[in-house]
Amino acid sequence: MMTTVSLQDHVLDSAREVFETMVFMALEEAQDEGPTMEDKTLLGTITFKGRVEGCLGIGCGANCALMIASNMLGMDPSEGISEDDVNDAVGEIANMVMGAIKARIQDEVGNIDVSIPSVVQGLELRNSLGDKANEIVVNGNLEEEHLIRFSLLYRENEG
Amino acid sequence: MGKSLMIVDDSATMRKIIMRTVRMSGLEFDRTEEAGSGVEALQKLEAGAVDVILCDVNMPEMNGTEMVKKAREMASCNGTKIVMVSTESGQDLIDQVMADGADGYITKPFTPEKFQEKLAPLLN
Numbered sequence: 001m002m003t004t005v006s007l008q009d010h011v012l013d014s015a016r017e018v019f020e021t022m023v024f025m026a027l028e029e030a031q032d033e034g035p036t037m038e039d040k041t042l043l044g045t046i047t048f049k050g051r052v053e054g055c056l057g058i059g060c061g062a063n064c065a066l067m068i069a070s071n072m073l074g075m076d077p078s079e080g081i082s083e084d085d086v087n088d089a090v091g092e093i094a095n096m097v098m099g100a101i102k103a104r105i106q107d108e109v110g111n112i113d114v115s116i117p118s119v120v121q122g123l124e125l126r127n128s129l130g131d132k133a134n135e136i137v138v139n140g141n142l143e144e145e146h147l148i149r150f151s152l153l154y155r156e157n158e159g
Numbered sequence: 160m161g162k163s164l165m166i167v168d169d170s171a172t173m174r175k176i177i178m179r180t181v182r183m184s185g186l187e188f189d190r191t192e193e194a195g196s197g198v199e200a201l202q203k204l205e206a207g208a209v210d211v212i213l214c215d216v217n218m219p220e221m222n223g224t225e226m227v228k229k230a231r232e233m234a235s236c237n238g239t240k241i242v243m244v245s246t247e248s249g250q251d252l253i254d255q256v257m258a259d260g261a262d263g264y265i266t267k268p269f270t271p272e273k274f275q276e277k278l279a280p281l282l283n
Contacts, residue, residue: 100246100268102248114246
């Protein structure tokens with residue numbers, strides 16, 4: 001079965017791969033003295049099911065999300081990037097990070113089906129999976145400027 | 160004669176990102192189209208075929224594997240090259256979609272170099 005340590009590494013490595021390749025930004029594991037989360041946040045979530053089921057949530061501030069979208073689209077933030085584009089970009093990040101995690105764990109847990117991502121905006125948003133869920137949290141420091149939070153909630157499917 | 164490209168993805172942002180990556184790869188298309196679903200793509204293909212389709216796998220309404228099968232039943236798509244672009248990297252899925260008629264498979268995250276490597280041979 002997957003260990004917490006290996007999953008933590010898979011989440012961080014997958015996120016790094018996606019940010020370096022598609023967002024052209026360096027992502028490092030955040031330290032205590034790093035940037036803090038903005039008040040207004042976006043949460044991109046994507047669920048998965050199989051022998052292991054759960055939910056990956058990616059939370060970041062609104063300004064961080066705008067920077068991610070502008071980098072992915074090759075646009076300047078002042079060029080008027082729409083809210084839909086920003087939401088879509090965060091959803092795609094969740095989709096790609098989950099895909100990269102899936103590629104890393106599927107030898108261990110077998111195939112898992114992944115949903116289509118969704119994104120919500122609000123204050124202090126967190127994903128949830130109810131009782132008996134394990135949680136892996138990785139706080140990332142994006143370009144020494146923004147905090148981005150990856151939360152992988154999962155449980156073994158006994159059905 | 161110039162080449163034509165269609166990008167099929169339910170995410171408008173991802174369609175823009177793919178278009179940007181194609182441009183960065185150095186590949187040139189005279190005509191580009193977009194479709195937000197497999198259904199919309201098939202409707203557009205009935206009106207006129209394209210040389211290359213870049214198609215997502217996980218889409219609502221009609222997924223990419225279904226779209227490939229239906230496109231391959233259309234006479235107008237006989238010469239069309241279809242390359243899937245997806246976060247799904249399972250070999251079983253890749254084998255299945257290639258058997259269904261896809262000509263290539265690119266996994267996300269992708270780079271301009273990956274597009275060049277996979278698409279250039281199909282355009283010659």
